[in-house]
Amino acid sequence: MDPEQRPIGWWVKRLGTLLDEAVDAVVAGEELTRQHVVDGLSRQEYERTVLVLSRMVGNVERALGRG
Template sequence: MQQQRPVGWWVKRLDELLERGLDDVVAAEGLSRRHWQVLDSLASGPSTRRELATALTSFATPGRVDGVVADLAARGWVEEGAGRLALTSDGRAAHGRLAGAVAAFRRRVAEGLSAEEYAATVAGLARMVANLEREAPGQPRR
């Protein structure tokens, strides 16, 4: 029966499990997956609020991203200067503490898949997204 389910069912179920699993990984720091996504995005360099919201548009509204940024700023992990958000040294340390656990979680997700199978899965999903985006340009994302 499971093999007969459509791709949408599998994508939705995987998303639910990824959300819950990553929340569990970062919970020790009192964080959610959104916190991790903001930390990880800023770990690659400073960003404007707009750039950050755009990068996370598939996961959260700009208001939700701002709320997460405010929480991380209250912890002393994110600072804003000259219109750009950046990790503080404490924020970089927090990212470093979490990065290994997140990487281990990602390895568990892909366990049993060869590098080629994983790449083919991602490529197939990316193609499906591109197909649907091409059919509905300008369609707002949730």
Template structure:
């Protein structure tokens, strides 16, 4: 890597030589778009899926759901809106401040778990387990360096 090189307009990198920031944004965008396409069949987006999973995993109050979705706050509707939409679909209920997954929500979650598992397999196709773990460990270390 040439420390004198400046990335930006007019950058002459070919696709193989693009910097890590470009690839991170590209992969993030493609993951978001592909999950939204996958989930569109159920009439939901990725944040709905994350909220449904969070409730199934024990986020049983609006505050707990808000905390579970905090890492994704910049993308998609606020957690209160997502919760209202899941209640409207009949997938969760919010009674006396306690959120639970309904039988319909549990059935939808079961269908989605299979589809998402298959999709995640497709995303990492051709990436060995060791490569995947090294990539995640590297990104984790870079994240710590920037924190």
């Protein structure tokens, strides 16, 4: 399939897979997963992450003409 014709959900899923692979590769020696890392975020780190993800959602919505 032409990358320009893929639905946004495909890209979100692909990003999640890449994130899992990247984090898992770093923490595998500690027998941890991405979920372990996420659960260990401080309140400040969590809030910063939510802010970044919120901005990303806004950017995608604007790009799709929904924002």
